[in-house]
Amino acid sequence: MRPVSYARATAPAEAVAAVAADPGGAYLAGGTTAVDLLRQNVLRHDRLVDIGDLPLAGIEETPAGGLRIGALTRMSDAAAHPLVRERFPLIAEALELGASPQLRAMATMGGNLLQRVRCAYYRDAVSPCNKREPGTGCSALGGINRGHAILGTSEHCIATHPSDLAVALTALDARVHTLRGAGERSFHIDDFLLPPGDTPHIENPLEHGELITAIEVPDTPTARTSRYLKIRDRASYEFALTAVAATLRLENGRISGVRLALGGVATTPWRARHAERLLLGAAAEPGVFDEAARAELAEARTTPMNAFKAELARRAVVRVLRTLAATPEGQA
């Protein structure tokens, strides 16, 4: 790792001022991305502001019945929290199916949303990569791309978004709260994790030095019957080839509420709104689930190596919806 200076912040505004004032500055929280990629020369910050002591951990109910999850809450603590497990089981499942126990005990919820892609060409620090060195090209397009995205891609980048948590949060219309020099603001998660388009190096709308302070999950009664299904090459400790976050509510055999988001197949967590529209009001039958999944995946752009993901995702969507439809709690 190149030399870095270090400071430990005691107040959020102090941390924001310190990083915003220095183009080489960055936050240090759990460190699972920052230390790893600084050591590999993929990130090149030379000043770290440690935010580990800031009072931004913890989970509380919002007046509107949702949850406000502090940005510095560890993934492990969020997954174990009784309110998360009771109201948003898909969040707890997504968290516990991600990374390893040690990484989850280190990594924070805010940091999870800022983790970098697992594309080997991005992480090797030498291959052409539009995300790491804008304008140099995308090595994955004609390279080893079995794990890469089939939705939300551009001619400049096809890296898959790696977070499981973000897929569950996308299904739940979560909001990301931030602090910058000019004050606080918040983003819908759809506006926070950006597709590559022509600017794959811009992954989110944060200004330099802007700090995530909390994630807010709105009250979602249907989420009590929810699932996060993750399909991967190993039984544990592996990124998704396909993942599905879903909630489902039935009334008299018809779908009265549904949320669907896909992971492991797109450049961002992929809210399957097309499928949701087809499902809402329809009969809860496997044929309907299948039709909705096919419609959502119709725009997939695959390579010879990752073409299997479209079929895998279709099957995963159908399986999750069938499972939820068979759950007694999903019936009104």
Added chain:
Amino acid sequence: MTTHKPAARGQAATAPPERGPGPVPVPLIVNDVPYTLDIEPRVSLLSALRDGCGLTGAKRGCDQGTCGACTVWVEERRVLSCLTLAIACEGRRVTTVEGLAQGGELHPMQEEFIAHDAFQCGYCTPGQLMSAVALVREGHAGAPGEEADPAEISEWMSGNLCRCAAYPHLTAAIAAAAKRM
């Protein structure tokens, strides 16, 4: 996007004291013993433990957060010391495998690792032990009086790789130790 009114000013005035990038004195408390190391901020906790404190139990396997051989505890959390900066551990209690035995008595987990032959080459063992004790404390080896579920133990040990593949013996050792902890 919603914009709120600016945050209260006044606390933004002072910048936190900056240290480094050259060597700075970093006080650490490891296994209840105080050390002060002269190290750069970029030095990992793993390097500080091994090269600064002379505690070579935690092993450098991958040095990129993949293998778990460097697992130690910071406070009660099991963490990868290769992805942790030593300077970020100031003021926090660090425990390594050297701190498991108490008063010359091996920890029950260490005894069960021996009894169940839960290692071959032994390189991953310190990390396995630190994860294993944490796993029991986290409640993933069954409630007191209950039989542990081997699948649950395997899942919660998935961050510790063993290239000798002693996994079945590791799982058995952890289940046995859990009854004694």
